[in-house]
Amino acid sequence: MQTRIHRRSFLKATVGGAAALSATASARRSAWAQDPRTLVVAWDSDIDTLDPAQFKAIAGYVTIANCYDTPIAWKVRPIEGKPGFARSHPGEFDPAICESWATEADGATLVFKVRRGARFPSGRPVDAHAVKYCFDRGLQSPGYMRIVIPSLLQVSSPDQFEVRDDHTFAIKMKAPGPMAMDIVALSNNAILDPEEVRAHATKEDPWAAEWLKRNLAGIGPYRLTKNEPGVEVVLEATPGYWRPAPYFQRIVFKFVPNEADRVLLLKRKAVDLVAGRPGLTPKNVKALEGEPGLKVFSVPDTTCHFLAINTQKPPFDNVKVRQAVNYAIPIQAILPNVLQGYATPMTTPIPHLTPGHVGTLSPYKYDLDKARKLMREAGVLDKAPIPVELALRVGFVAHEQASVWVQRELEKIGFKVAIVKETDATFRQVAIKGGHTLSFEAWQSWVNDPWYHLLFNFHSKSKFTNASFYSNPALDKLIDDNVNEVNPQKRLAAAREAQKILVEDAVWGFLWYDSWTRVMKADLVGLEKRWDTFERYYAVRRA
C-alpha cells in the first residue's frame, strides 16, 4: 500500500512537472508568423560591422544592401520560365539616388544627376555633396573601396570627385574605365548623411569608422531596428522613403546555426526563406523540391569553385602534373552526387555568365589513361605514391563531399591524398602564406567583368587572392593592358587569349560554377539576383 503511494507521488513529481511544462505547448502560433507583412528569414550570420566601405560577414552586407541606397543599381529583369524572379544582366543599370547619367571627355568623366526630393532621416536633403562624401570616404578609409577605386575607377585624389551643383556630381577618371559603372553600383557605395557621420568623427578616426561599425547613417528602403547577435536582426520599412513603401513592413532575420533546424523550420512553414552562404546544402534543397507550400529558386551564378593548385610547389610546378589533375577530376560524378545538379561544370576560369567566357577551349574531361600518361611524361611516377595534402574548410559541405571523390581518383594516378580540414580563419591564413598544395577554393567577382576576375585571381601582384600563386609575365601583361581597355572587341579577344593560357597551363583544377539557390514559401515573389549575392527585399512580396 505504502509503495503504491510512493509510486503515485513519484508520478506526480515527474509527470506533473512535464505536464506543467507542456501545458503551454498548445500556445498559439506566433503573432509575427501570422502577420502577412512580416518576412521571417532564417540564416546563420551575425553583423560584424556596418561600415559600408569595409569587408563584412553576410549579415553585414545584407543589412547594408537593404538599409542604404547606392548612386545607381544593377538593373534586374524578369527571368524567363521562372515567374516572380528577376536577375541582373551585364552592363545594365537602374537609376537609384542618381536619376540619370552621362559621359564627358570621351567617357573619362561620368556625370550623375542626383534626384530631388530624397531626404535623410535627419531631414537634410540627399544631394551631390552626400554622393561625393561617399566616394571620398571609400577612397580614404580602410577597406575594399580603397583598393578598387584607384585601380578600377582610376581615381587617386578626392579632387577627382566633383560637385558641380547641389544636384550634379562628376567623377573625373584618368581615362575612360570599362568597369566604372559597375564600381559605382557596388553596395559598398552607401549614401551616408555627411553631417551625421562627421558628428561622430574624431581626430584619430576622421571617417568615423568606429561609429559606423555599429550605426547606420543614411537612407534606404529599410532601417535597422534591432541587432541582437546570435538571436535576431530586425529591419523595418523606412517611413517617408522616396520610393513607394515596400510590401514587407518588417523583415526578421533569425539566427539558426543548425542546418537540420533550418530544414524543419521551412517544412513547418515557421520561416519564409532560408538565406546565408548558402544556408542549405544541395542535398537538402533537393529533398525540399516538391514539398507542398515551398518552392526552390535556383539560377546559374558566377561563383567559381575550383581546386587551387599551388604552381610553385613540386610536383605541381610541372604543367603536365596539373593537367593530369584536371583529367582525373570526376566532375561528371560530383555534379549529380554532391551538387544534385545545382551547378554547371567549369570549363574555364572565367564563369559562363561573364562576358568573354569561352567554353570550348578546355580539352579536359575525366580520362584516367590520359592522366596517367601525363604523370609518366612528367617523370614523377618513380616516387609514387606522391603524398599530397588536400585542404578544405570545415562547414563547406559541398567541398567536404567532393574532396572524397577527388581523393579517390587522384590516388589512382599516383598520389597519396590526405584531406586536411581547417576552420575558415586558419584556411585563409595558410592559403595566403602559400601553405596549401591542393585546396578547395571559391571566388565570386562582384564586378561581372572578365578582367576584374583575371586581375584578382591570376595577376602575380594579387598576392592575397591569386590562390594558385600563378606567375606568368605574359598573362600579367595581358591583364595590365586590358583591365582598363574600353574597346569591347579588343577586351573580349584578349580575354579569349588569357583563357587559352590558363586552360593550357591548368592553373586551376576545374570544378563547377555554383547555382544561386534559395528555398522559400510558395507565395513569395519578387526575389532578385544581382551580381553580388545579397538579397534586396524591397521588391519581395506575397503573391
Added chain:
Amino acid sequence: MGFGRYLIRRLLLVVPTLVGVTLITFALTYLLPGNPALVKAGPLATPEYVADMERRMGLDRPVYVQYWRYVRGLARGDLGQSASTGRPVLDDFRQRIPATLELTLASLLVATAAGIPLGVLSALHRDGPLDHLARVLGVVGVAMPTFWTGLLALYVFFYVLGVAPAPLGRLSPGVSAPPHLTGLYVVDAALTGRWPALASALHHLMLPALTLGLAVMAPLARMVRATMLEILASDFIKAAWAAGLPPARVIYHDALRNALIPVITLLGVIFGFLMAGNVVVERVFAWPGIGNYAVTSLMTKDPAPIQGFVLFVAVVSVLVNLAVDVLYGLADPRIRLR
C-alpha cells in the same frame, strides 16, 4: 580547525587556480593557428594593411607584454572585442550568460526531479521491472549524443506533433521580454507577473531542458540507487524498521537524507558537465547562450570571445567546486577537521 579557517584556506586556494586559468586561456589563443589580424583585414587586404592591423591589435609585441595586457584588461573587466559581432565581449556575455544559466538550471531541475525519485524507486524495487527500466533509460540517456536526441525531439515535437515551439530562441516572436531583473526570463516573468512571457519562456525551455536534463539524469539516478541500497542495508535503518517507524519516515527522512550527501558532489560535477553540454544543445535549438557564441567564435578564430568563454567556464567551475566544498564542510564536520 574551525570552519572559518577552513573557509579562508579554501578561498586562498582559488587565487593560484585563477592565475593558472588566465595563463591557459591566454596560451590557448596564442598557440591556436590562424592570424586574427588577417581575419579582421579581409580577403583583399594588402600585406602592409595586415601588418598595420597587427600593430594596432598589439600582436607584434613580445608574448609576456601581450599576456600582461590581457591580465590588466581582465582586471578592468575588459574581455576584448568580438570580431564577429563588433561588440565588446562583456556586452555579448551580459546578453548571453542568462540564457545559458536559465537552460543549465532548468536542466539541473529536470535531472534532479527525475533522477532522484527514479534512483529511490530503483533501490526499493531492486532488480524489479522498474529497476531494469531505469537501467535501460540510463544507458540510453548516456549513450545517445545530445545533438541527436535534440534533433529527434525537435523532429517529433516540433515538426510532426507541432506541440513544441520553433527553435528560434527563448521567446515566441511578438512576445516581449520581461523587465530585466536576473535575465532569466522564467524568473523575471514570474516576479513581474508577465504571464504570456512566462508561458512562452517555459514553452521554449521545454525541449532543450529535457534533452540536456535527461542526458545527465542517468548517472544521478544510479548514484542515488547505489547509496540508497547501501544505507538501507545499514544498522540504523534496520533499527528504525525494527522500532516500527512508518516506512515513509524511514525511507525519506532517514535513508534518503543520508543518501543525498554524496549527491551534492555529483551535482557539482553535473553542473560543470551541463555548462559544457550546453554548447551542443544550444547549437541544436538555436539557443542564444554562450555555448553557441563560443562555437561561432572558434569557427572564425575570434580570440577574445574564446578566451572569455574558457575563462567563464573555468571560473564557474572553480566557484561551484568552492560552493560544494563549503556545503560539504557544513554538512559533514569530518571534512573540515581533516
